Structure formats: C-alpha cells, structure tokens
Amino acid sequence: MRIKTFIISSFVVIVLYAFTNITTHQSKSIFKPPSNFPEPVYNFEQNPVTKAGFELGRYLFYDTRLSGNYKISCGFCHIQSDAFTQHGHIVSHGINNRTGIRNAPPVMNLAWATSFMLDGRAATLDEQPLIPITDHVEMDCSIDTIIERLQPDKVYRSMFKKAFGSSIITEQNILKALSQFMLLCISANSKYDKVMRNEGETFTADEAAGYEVFKRTCNGCHKEPLFTDYSFRSNGFNIVSAEDKGAFNITQDSADIYKFKVPSLRNLVYTAPYMHNGQLYQFKSIIPQYRFYVENNPNLDTLLVHEGKRGFDMTDKEAEQLEAFLQTLNDSSFVNNPALSEPDIQYKADIF
Incomplete structure (x- = not known):
C-alpha cells in the first residue's frame, strides 16, 4: 500500500513539475516595449513571446512550405530590407505570379495595432496569417496541408516542443509562433526616437521646423509615436480599382466606402510604392499629393478640408521642412537587424 501510494504521489509530483516547467518557460516573455511607446494592446497573457517561440515563428515566416x-x-x-513590404510591385504579387489589388503593408510595431489588414478584416494578430495563407492570390494553401508537411520534420517537432511543450504541430501554435515573430518586428530606433528618448540626438533646424509643420497637419491621423492612429479614413486619393472599396467590403456600411487603415509614416524611405494601391512611386510625391491632389468623395476625411479647400495649406519651404522631419522616422537598424532576417532553412523553393 505504501509502495502504491509512493508511486502515485511520485507521478503527481512529476506531472506537476513538468506542467510548471512548461508554463514557466512559456511565460518568460522577451517582449520589451520601447520607453517612448505607449502600452501595447496585444494580449501577451495568452501568448507570451519567448525566445523559442520567436525563433520558431521566424522559421515559419520564411518557410515556403506555407504556400x-x-x-x-x-x-x-x-521583405526586411523594405521594412517588410514588397518593393518593385505596385500591388502584391503572390503564388504563380497572381496579382492582388493592394500594396503590402509593413510588418512593424504590430503589438500596438487594434485591427489588421488595410480593411480591418482581421480582429487579432493571431488570426491574421490565416488570410494570406488561404487566399487564392497570395499563398493558396491550408493549415491542414501545412501541418501535414511540417509534422514529419524532426527540426520543427523539436522547435514546437521547445516553444509550446508538445511536438504535435497544431494550427493554434503555428499562428501563435508567427505572432511572436511579428511582435518583435519593432521599429523604434530612428533619429526621432533617439531625440524623444534624449539619447544624444537633436533635430536640425529644418527637421525641428518640419516637426512643427507635422504637428499642425499630419498628426491628426498619424499620431505619435507610432505615426498612425489605426483608424480607417478616406484620404481623397484617386480611385484606381472600383472593386476595392476599403473597409466597406467588410462592413457593408456606406460610410466606410474608400476608407482604408491609416498607415504608419515610419520607414517611408524603404516602403515605396505608397498608398493602399501603390500608385505613388516616390517619397517626394507624398507631400504634394496632400497639398494639391486631394479628390472629393462623400466620405472624405474632414481633417483634409480647411475652410472649404481640400488638402494642407503650406509653403514650399514648409513642405521641404516636413520632408526633412519625415526622414527622421527611418530606422536603418530595423531593416538590417539579423535577428529578423531569413534563417538557413533546409527546404528551398528551387528544389521543388
């Protein structure tokens, strides 16, 4: 009887110890928000970012077996060198060179985002990857197919076990790992950030003047320090695709026609082309667009209309100064961070 009791007690202790180890391992989050950023909105209690989870997510992010x-x-x-956008295409090109209708947004500072995709169709970061993975134009695959491909891979089985305590690959853990990688794609080391954190940098006279112009014009939608308020607005840009009506395609509310998520102004030097449909090719085209070419539509954002005139009123000198300030938002360390780059994956596309 004592032996039986001892065995049962030992089994309970072992199970509790193993569970505690898994829980403790998963809860050691390595996510550290920049000191000049607000509190993130992502629910880290449900998916703390661990070193193992992040590394697994990095492998998955760059693995072509997901298509x-x-x-x-x-x-x-x-693409990391383009601040995680797709340079060289007006709109994204996906599987078999199929063409989408939108410009790929950057993967950047997503812990602070309140919705995902340019029309807000994904409510959480954890569900967002399902959209491109299953989309016919983008990756045209399924989670079940991905699991079938990855489960026999002993490297992945080991990585999933290390990250989540089980070598059984599941949809939930694939999505959590992808989230962990994307959550650490943080851009917060620009000249602007260093000035705000008093790290020895100072604005030039033109940059400081441009900052004042920015606060008078752009800051209504592009709130500091993320340089977006994550709202959906119509910016008066010319309509290229009548089928893409922005958030209206999701809500079916006429008040949302041609409203798209406000993008961040960070890293503009890397993310051309610009606008949701990629119709502006050069950085120097952005400010003139908002000075001279804002078109009217029933849902045009009121912040773009001043005393009955569409667009922002500024002098050529102020436009140059604003451009100088926007250049301070570029973060070269983000696009060159080796921790975010493609790992040496065993399976490459050209072998299939």
Whole structure:
C-alpha cells in the first residue's frame, strides 16, 4: 500500500513539475516595449513571446512550405530590407505570379495595432496569417496541408516542443509562433526616437521646423509615436480599382466606402510604392499629393478640408521642412537587424 501510494504521489509530483516547467518557460516573455511607446494592446497573457517561440515563428515566416506551390513565404511579400513590404510591385504579387489589388503593408510595431489588414478584416494578430495563407492570390494553401508537411520534420517537432511543450504541430501554435515573430518586428530606433528618448540626438533646424509643420497637419491621423492612429479614413486619393472599396467590403456600411487603415509614416524611405494601391512611386510625391491632389468623395476625411479647400495649406519651404522631419522616422537598424532576417532553412523553393 505504501509502495502504491509512493508511486502515485511520485507521478503527481512529476506531472506537476513538468506542467510548471512548461508554463514557466512559456511565460518568460522577451517582449520589451520601447520607453517612448505607449502600452501595447496585444494580449501577451495568452501568448507570451519567448525566445523559442520567436525563433520558431521566424522559421515559419520564411518557410515556403506555407504556400500551395512551395515557393511563397510570408517573407516573399514582406521583405526586411523594405521594412517588410514588397518593393518593385505596385500591388502584391503572390503564388504563380497572381496579382492582388493592394500594396503590402509593413510588418512593424504590430503589438500596438487594434485591427489588421488595410480593411480591418482581421480582429487579432493571431488570426491574421490565416488570410494570406488561404487566399487564392497570395499563398493558396491550408493549415491542414501545412501541418501535414511540417509534422514529419524532426527540426520543427523539436522547435514546437521547445516553444509550446508538445511536438504535435497544431494550427493554434503555428499562428501563435508567427505572432511572436511579428511582435518583435519593432521599429523604434530612428533619429526621432533617439531625440524623444534624449539619447544624444537633436533635430536640425529644418527637421525641428518640419516637426512643427507635422504637428499642425499630419498628426491628426498619424499620431505619435507610432505615426498612425489605426483608424480607417478616406484620404481623397484617386480611385484606381472600383472593386476595392476599403473597409466597406467588410462592413457593408456606406460610410466606410474608400476608407482604408491609416498607415504608419515610419520607414517611408524603404516602403515605396505608397498608398493602399501603390500608385505613388516616390517619397517626394507624398507631400504634394496632400497639398494639391486631394479628390472629393462623400466620405472624405474632414481633417483634409480647411475652410472649404481640400488638402494642407503650406509653403514650399514648409513642405521641404516636413520632408526633412519625415526622414527622421527611418530606422536603418530595423531593416538590417539579423535577428529578423531569413534563417538557413533546409527546404528551398528551387528544389521543388
């Protein structure tokens, strides 16, 4: 009887110890928000960012086995050197060179985002990857197919066990790992950030003057320090695709026609082309667009209309100063961070 009791007690202790180890491992979050940023909105209690989870997410982000034809990864449309956008295309190109209708937004500072995709169709970061993975134009695959491909891989089984305590690959853990990688794609080391954190940098006279112009004009939508308020607005840009009506495609509310999520102004030097449909090719085209070419529509944002005139009123000198300030938002360390770059994945697209 004592032996039986001892065995049962020992088993309970072992189970509790193992559970405690897994829980403790998963809860050691390595996410550290920049000191000049607000509190993130992502629910880290449900998915704390661990070193193992982040590294697993990095492998998944760059793995072409997440696409139907083994050739497209998340990193195909979100290229690090372009601040995780897709340079060279007006709109994104996906599997078999199929063409989308929108410009790929950057993967950047997503812990503070309140919704995802340019029309807000994804409510949480954890569910967002399902949209491109299953989309016919983008990756044209399924989670079940991905699991079938990855489960036999002993490296992935080991990585999933280290990150989540089980070598069984599941949809939930794939999405959590992808989130952990994207949550650490933080851009907060620009000249602007260093000035705000008193790290020895100072604005030039033109940059400081441009900052004042920014606060008078752009800051209504592009709130500091993330330089977006994550709202959906119509910016009066010319309509290229009648089928893409922005948030209206999701809400079916006429008040949302041609409203798109406000993008961040960070890293503009890396993220051309610009606008949701990629119709502005050069950085120097952005400010003139908002000075001279704002078009009217029933949902045009009121912040773009001043005394009955559309667009922002500023002098050429102020426009140059504003441009100088926007250049301070570029973060070269973000686009060159080796921790965010493609790992040495065993399976490459060209072998299929």
